[in-house]
Amino acid sequence: MSTSSEQARALEHRAATEKEDEEAGVVAHPRQHMPDWKWKGAFGVFVLTSVISDRGVITHTPLLLPGYDVSNVANIQPRLYEAFGNIKLLPWIGLSYSLANFAVLSFARKITYCFDLRYVYLFHMVIFLVGAVVAGAAKNLTSIIVGRVIMGWGGSVVQQTNFSYLAVLATPAEMPGKFALMSAMWAVGLVIGGPIGSAFAENPNATWRWAFYLNLPLVGLGLILGIICVPSHSLARDIPVLQRLARMDPVGVLFNMAAPILFAIAVTFSGPIWAWGWGASIAAWVVFGVVFAAWILQQHFCVLTTPEERAFPMHMLPRLDLLPIWIASGCSGAAYAVTLYYIPLFFAFARGHGAMEQTVRMLPFILVFIVIVLCTGAALPVVGRYKIIYIIAGSATLAGAAAMAATMDSNVSEAQVMGLEALIGVGLGMHFQHGLGISNVINKDNPRARVDSSIICNMVQMGGIAVVLALAGCIFQNVGFDLLAGAVGTADYTEQDLREALAGVSSVVWQTRDPDVVARGIEAVTEVIADEFYIVVASGALCLLCALCMKGEKLDYGRKKNVEQQEREGKGQETQGPKQAESDSA
Numbered sequence: 001m002s003t004s005s006e007q008a009r010a011l012e013h014r015a016a017t018e019k020e021d022e023e024a025g026v027v028a029h030p031r032q033h034m035p036d037w038k039w040k041g042a043f044g045v046f047v048l049t050s051v052i053s054d055r056g057v058i059t060h061t062p063l064l065l066p067g068y069d070v071s072n073v074a075n076i077q078p079r080l081y082e083a084f085g086n087i088k089l090l091p092w093i094g095l096s097y098s099l100a101n102f103a104v105l106s107f108a109r110k111i112t113y114c115f116d117l118r119y120v121y122l123f124h125m126v127i128f129l130v131g132a133v134v135a136g137a138a139k140n141l142t143s144i145i146v147g148r149v150i151m152g153w154g155g156s157v158v159q160q161t162n163f164s165y166l167a168v169l170a171t172p173a174e175m176p177g178k179f180a181l182m183s184a185m186w187a188v189g190l191v192i193g194g195p196i197g198s199a200f201a202e203n204p205n206a207t208w209r210w211a212f213y214l215n216l217p218l219v220g221l222g223l224i225l226g227i228i229c230v231p232s233h234s235l236a237r238d239i240p241v242l243q244r245l246a247r248m249d250p251v252g253v254l255f256n257m258a259a260p261i262l263f264a265i266a267v268t269f270s271g272p273i274w275a276w277g278w279g280a281s282i283a284a285w286v287v288f289g290v291v292f293a294a295w296i297l298q299q300h301f302c303v304l305t306t307p308e309e310r311a312f313p314m315h316m317l318p319r320l321d322l323l324p325i326w327i328a329s330g331c332s333g334a335a336y337a338v339t340l341y342y343i344p345l346f347f348a349f350a351r352g353h354g355a356m357e358q359t360v361r362m363l364p365f366i367l368v369f370i371v372i373v374l375c376t377g378a379a380l381p382v383v384g385r386y387k388i389i390y391i392i393a394g395s396a397t398l399a400g401a402a403a404m405a406a407t408m409d410s411n412v413s414e415a416q417v418m419g420l421e422a423l424i425g426v427g428l429g430m431h432f433q434h435g436l437g438i439s440n441v442i443n444k445d446n447p448r449a450r451v452d453s454s455i456i457c458n459m460v461q462m463g464g465i466a467v468v469l470a471l472a473g474c475i476f477q478n479v480g481f482d483l484l485a486g487a488v489g490t491a492d493y494t495e496q497d498l499r500e501a502l503a504g505v506s507s508v509v510w511q512t513r514d515p516d517v518v519a520r521g522i523e524a525v526t527e528v529i530a531d532e533f534y535i536v537v538a539s540g541a542l543c544l545l546c547a548l549c550m551k552g553e554k555l556d557y558g559r560k561k562n563v564e565q566q567e568r569e570g571k572g573q574e575t576q577g578p579k580q581a582e583s584d585s586a
Contacts, residue, residue: 041229046162048222050185083118084141096145100152102462106256108160109455116230123154125477127156167450173557175437180377181235183433213265216417251304255295262288267470271478313452324546329435329457335463335539342532343389349525365421372429381557387550394544397427401536408530410523483524
């Protein structure tokens with residue numbers, strides 16, 4: 001009998017026992033044997049690692065990164081170009097992290113079923129630290145990219161372990177608020193990342209290297225607190241380590257890693273490096289298609305694996321009650337990424353604002369997002385009906401993005417852009433990450449389904465961010481190049497000059513003394529930025545469609561039972577009081 005099958009039976013037995021206890025009036029708490037201080041400390045570590053190593057996107061150049069690390073690296077990228085050159089590899093400084101983060105998610109799921117979550121968590125925090133050291137000490141762009149890949153590997157597993165801990169240890173009533181708080185912390189990371197990265201980049205004594213080194217004390221603090229507070233919890237049976245590793249579906253894990261990497265290579269190299277009709281470009285797309293198809297077939301037919309052991313939990317896909325939630329989660333990631341990347345890009349190109357000014361003008365989106373995501377997390381256990389929340393979320397995202405795409409040009413007022421970004425923030429705040437908590441409540445009687453559902457939510461959201469930003473970057477580099485070349489001409493500027501101009505680094509295009517050339521260039525770049533928001537329009541529309549397909553059920557977060565239990569305990573203490581007094585008197 002396979003390990004996962006045994007795990008499933010054990011978890012089902014535990015769920016059945018808990019259900020019997022509940023019917024008998026005894027509600028087993030998932031942390032009944034854990035001190036309260038330990039859980040609070042552990043959740044503090046989860047929040048800290050969310051700020052440092054989880055997802056987000058952003059600011060000045062084509063890249064995709066998480067939280068603090070996102071806007072931090074975005075703002076040091078021009079300094080990296082000055083130090084090392086190589087415009088062709090520059091976008092991979094950012095893309096490498098998110099790509100590794102997404103590619104490792106199947107491995108992250110399998111490793112949490114092989115070892116104690118505590119050791120998986122702490123070990124991958126150390127891996128993240130190693131990556132930060134490699135990137136900070138790099139002598140060329142290739143070394144920085146390698147360091148970013150290592151950071152993405154560690155960050156992906158840390159992130160998934162965060163979700164796994166919440167899935168098995170948080171109560172249904174706690175989940176919406178916990179996930180909402182962690183989502184808000186990603187936005188906080190974006191706020192602080194830009195100014196910090198810019199400060200290091202502009203300081204000749206600190207240099208850009210300290211933008212990476214700053215991770216060391218922050219993650220080091222999380223590691224120390226994790227050793228003290230993060231509890232041991234195993235989802236695997238006590239069998240030999242080699243047997244656990246052999247049943248991880250290594251073929252499926254490798255396919256999961258290869259497919260997104262090949263997709264990113266095909267998308268980012270086609271146009272800027274390889275002409276679309278070249279053999280290299282065609283070969284890249286063909287190899288990606290073959291590997292992606294092989295991954296799907298291998299997982300579906302369980303080649304060299306079993307239904308219980310395969311890397312992706314395909315047995316969950318027939319769950320029509322969860323499918324709209326997963327798709328909506330992917331939509332939120334896609335819309336979140338494009339908004340956080342291209343609005344600062346607009347302020348950089350159309351208004352010439354620096355990193356700090358861009359951050360200030362992103363506050364309407366970020367602050368509204370934080371407030372709404374926290375309020376939604378608090379409201380879900382009270383309201384219970386998630387369908388109406390997703391309907392409002394899709395409608396707000398769709399309306400804000402459609403207005404942005406239709407009205408954005410080089411003359412649009414900043415107040416209008418900030419107002420529309422706030423409207424998009426309302427929509428995204430109402431459905432970003434909430435699918436994790438909702439699916440956990442729907443699967444509250446099945447612990448393994450909670451973990452598997454969390455990995456699907458995480459994969460589609462990270463996939464939405466990575467895939468959409470790769471496509472958006474392809475549009476920006478190819479359509480933007482054509483528009484910019486048509487606007488300023490190619491007689492006085494080389495392809496390298498135009499690529500540098502689009503990358504946001506120092507370029508002769510923006511240094512020209514001819515104001516008409518600069519104005520035409522800005523108009524061209526603004527036009528392609530406005531076009532990117534049609535991706536957000538599509539995401540909002542798909543989210544709205546998914547919301548209409550969701551069940552109108554009211555979820556039971558256990559709040560009523562908890563209140564009744566507290567009242568019974570209170571009455572019991574009141575009854576015990578007089579009896580204890582009589583006993584003492586006697």
